[in-house]
Amino acid sequence: MMEKDAKIYVAGHRGMVGSAIIRQLEKEGYHNIITRTHKELNLCRQDAVEAFFAEEKPDYVFLAAAKVGGIMANSGALADFMYDNMVLEMNVIHEAWKNGCKKLMFLGSSCIYPRMAPQPMPESCLLTSALEETNEAYALAKISGLKYCEYLNRQYGTDYISVMPTNLYGPNDNYHPEHSHVLPALIRRFHEAKESGADSVTCWGTGTPLREFLYVDDLADACVYLMNTYSGNETVNLGTGKELTIKELTELVAKVIGFHGEILWDPSKPDGTPRKLLDVSKLESLGWRYRTELEDGIRLAYEDFLNNPMRAER
Secondary structure, three states: OOOOOOOEEEEOOOOHHHHHHHHHHHHOOOOOEEOOOOOOOOOOOHHHHHHHHHHHOOOEEEEOOOOOOOHHHHHHOHHHHHHHHHHHHHHHHHHHHHOOOOEEEEEOOHHHOOOOOOOOEOHHHOOOOOOOHHHHHHHHHHHHHHHHHHHHHHHHOOOEEEEEEOEEEOOOOOOOOOOOOHHHHHHHHHHHHHHHOOOEEEEEOOOOOEEOEEEHHHHHHHHHHHHHHOOOOOOEEEOOOOOEEHHHHHHHHHHHHOOOOEEEEEOOOOOOOOEEOEOOHHHHHOOOOOOOOHHHHHHHHHHHHHOOOOOOOO
16 A cells, blocks of 8 residues: 555656546545656656656656557657657666665556457457557557566566556547547547537548547546555556447537537548457456446546647647
């Protein structure tokens, strides 16, 4: 268990995941929380990370910082996604170990699993076959991070754990028109179509891929819960165990936003992985289950979008 007065470093605190983890920590009575903006601490600079850990010596670390994006961003900047994520995570995990961090949680992504993994995807299918090409660079970086945590545990007896969240959404999401993930991208697109009085909205692909979505405050609750209760070398899937097609998702987003026009599809654009459902039986056996249903979560996310003055610039 994390002590209430323990020094906790949340890397990536301005992002959707990091900010949710801070909200959850504070809700549970943890207030000795350390953060640094990217301007204050560039996690890709080894010397800067060394100096930070030597000075602060946090007891616990939540590593939620990452360079992230959707299909377009990933496939258009493969080298950047691999380098930035690999360097960032290695710097943080290594310095946490060097400075005696009691426990670290590394947050990955469900894209680490093979493109044609068994469905739902169990933690044990990691590295059993080829990855999805459109996000292979990001996946390889994330696999390296979770394996480094495992190897430190095995070689040095550390207590570093990794979790693999499904698709996330909620407050403080990225609504950039080109660099966001599918759900926030749809929220923005349908909102703008409603505002402009458009007759139709065209979405990428065929609408047939199946996806799972977890509200980010549920994710944060799971992260703090596992930090206090779980130890082990194998990662833990974080999700709902429920899925729907992208077509069903677009219809749900349109309903929440109040767009009544036609939804069209552009099959010349990539669909990505055909199905990505996490097997959450391990998570549930550890005593945790999601709370927020998708439609309720989309309503909360849309409310955040409407109150997010920076959404156009992000």
